[in-house]
Amino acid sequence: MNRLSLLLICALPPTGHALQPLSDADLSQVAGRDGLAAEFSSPGITADQVKWVTDDGGLDNGSCAGGTADQHNCTLVNQLSLAPVSGDYLGSIDLDVSASGGTPMLSLAADWGLPGAPVQATLGGLTFQNATRDQSSRSLGTFALQSTGSMTLVNTAGILNADPGTAQLDISSTSDLIYRQGAAGAPELSFSDMSFDLLFSTGAAAGHAPGYGRVGVDSEGFVIGAPNALVDLTFNLGYKESPVDFDTTGRSNMLRFGWQGGLVNATQRLGGGGFGYNSYLDGPNTMQDYDGAATGQRSQGLHLLSEWDFDSDFALVIGEASGNQTFARFTNWQTLGAAGPMFSFPVIFDVIQAGNAPAGLCAGPFTSGVPGQGSCQAAGGEFFASGLDAGESAFAVLVRDAHLHAYSTQIQVEDPLAGGTVTPVNWGLLFTYGKMDADIFLHPQGRADGEAVATTNTGIRADITLLAQSPDAWRRANSSDAAVRATAGDGWRTNTHVMAVDTSSPFGSGQNGVGFVNGDLLYRARDLFLRVTDGDAAYPDLPGGLWLQTDSLAQYRFRGIFGGGDLADLSYDALTKVSLLDVNLQTSRFIFVLNPLPVDGVTGAAPIGFNGMLDFDGGTYLTVGEVSSPDSQFFVKDVSGRIAWRDGSLAMISGENTASGLPQLVIKNDLDIGASAGFGAATPGDPLVGTLGFGTENFGRVAIPEGTWASEVILEIPN
Secondary structure (H helix, E strand, O other): EEEEEEEEEEEOOOOOOOOOOOOHHHHHHOHHOOOOOEEEOOOOOOEEEEEEEEOOHHHEEEOOOOOOOOEEEEEEEEHHHHHOOOOOOOEEEEEEEEEEEEEEEEEEEEEOOOEOEEEEEEEEEEEEEEOOOOOOOOOOEEEEEEEEEEEEEEEOOOOOOOOOOOOOEEEEEEEEEEEEOOOOOOEEEEEEEEEEEEEEEHHHHHHHOOOEEEEEEOOOEEEEEEEEEEEEEEEEEEEOOOOOOOOOOOEEEEEOOOEEEEEEEEEEEEOOOOOOOOEEEOOOOEEEEEOOOOOOOOOOEEEEEEEEEEOOEEEEEEOOOOOOOOOOEEEEEEEEEOOOOOOOEEEEEEEOOOOOOOEEEEOOOOOOOOOOOOHHHHHEEEEOOOOOOOOEEEEEEEEEEEOOEEEEEEEEEEHHHHOEEEEOOEEEEEEEEEEEEEEEEEEEEEEOOOOOOOOEEEEEEEEEEEEEEOOEEEHHOOOOHHHHHHHHOOOOOEEEEEEEOOOOOOOOOOOOEEHHHHHEEEEEEEEEEEEEOOOOOOOOOOOEEEEEEOOOEEEEEEEEEEEEEEOOOOOOOOOEEEEEEEEEEEEEEEEEEEEEEEOOOOOOOEEEEEEEEEEEEEEEEEEEEEOOOOEEEEEEEEEEEEEEEEEEEEEEEOOHHOOOOOOOOEEEEEEEOOOOOOOOOOOOOOOOOEEHHHHHHHHEEEEEEEEEEEEEEEEEOOO
């Protein structure tokens, strides 16, 4: 069984808020409806370590090195603390019981922190220990959450009653989540000025008045859900190179991101149970047992299901977090022909040991579940291995059968410099994904400064395999049989598409899109380090910021049909099909950096900086095929060498500072090739070399030894 073992807790010291004896006069003021009120104050609460023991085979002895050999583990949370940033107030809780029409009701009201004096929860380290791998001396890094907020929950028939329509919930908070990979003074990454508000409501059409949902525990775990909910999750991505200790002052905010508005039929369900043992048969196919459905045996981890539809007022917000703070709102979300929730995201959290880890993901005909390699290949699919190396263990984040079947039909640009002017545009960016699966393994290990791949004991090293697919569409589209090709778009309502969409006309009568249809997206990375750093001596011309870096493997692959059509029917016959496209970028070295840039003194824009470097390993290729004759392909293959994006910036410019008076999105960078692409490294990049050809014929090898291309793309937002 799962259990938390608290090794050391420092108790609350006495304060002026300690309980005092009540006099007769005090008691005369107490009525049954007053309930129970408690206020908490303290200079701090600390715990040296919290240990979560899973899969110990019933030993129940707290051991980290025994029990069930294949999954037994101790998750270690080190150096926890809870303290007010200033003063001594932590928060309060009010509990009351009443009745309405004979139905008992319980209300819980809580608050934490004070304006200007939030409560800070600190996690000094997160790691694990088991018989396969002892990582107790390492850590994923240090986290701190500074927060002020309040919550009110009213539930009928008890606090754990999960019946629909029995609970009212209202949460409001402002927070800063800060992460670093070293001691105090090391660079910090922040989710700054983060708001999280959640209200069970009556929906957008009814003005989001308070409504009812459910909060409680049922046979499947803890559940929060409501027919309608109003949500605001908004934050700025910030960076500070030389902070003090969890520093909220003087940060450089790079990006504003938010989910704002109504959700319909929203459900969040958290239950016990992680990745399952063994495998099971589904018909003739061997499947990974990750849900316990077939064998009834599931490891002791956690699983979380999030799913909902988007209400009419929902918006995805992306823009600048400083300067003029111009941003775009992607609104008017609409289902792409599919039934069921617009958004579904099932995820498993567990600690996985080699030999019992997920084997990999299959791009093939399977619309649910994860088949083994043999079943995948027997069905004509392509298998991408993602298991751990021998002797390894890792934190695992596993996504299974996720999907997004909705897209935005309008973009609204908000321009604070122009008095908050909103410019609506009847264009949308359609990105739907059909079946998404992911195996993400996180190791507590950092990367040291320098060219050699030296490591540190603090940081995040990740192995990632992610696949968002249109099951079996690619195999069918490339078939030599015309009858099979004609079925390639049969699942378009639930497939993966990336398109620009003209939504000026009603759905089904002129709402047209162009882009990549019925596609597969693959991302793989091995030994990918997430770094929060002020730079690296091996690449002196790269700035500090958020780095993604690997010297092993990073692969981006997309394949699908380039074309377009009416969004009411993206079936194969109805599409305007231009070509089959398969793009594979495969690297032996990959670096990508997001960095803050200063506010432009002329336009007032605060660009997001980006730089990147790719060393192609010879597996990179591009093929463009004829739809009616898939074997007729133009290709560039066996590509090796280096390219780099340098001095990149992405800015949203207010219409007050453009010649046309319209807002603009401006993307600029230099593309360095071969020996030019080095960022000051001691060793220059290799020439960019590839083979050109058509069909089965190679035209020859082409090389670009050195060069730089300057690029500037301006997208103007019309009225």
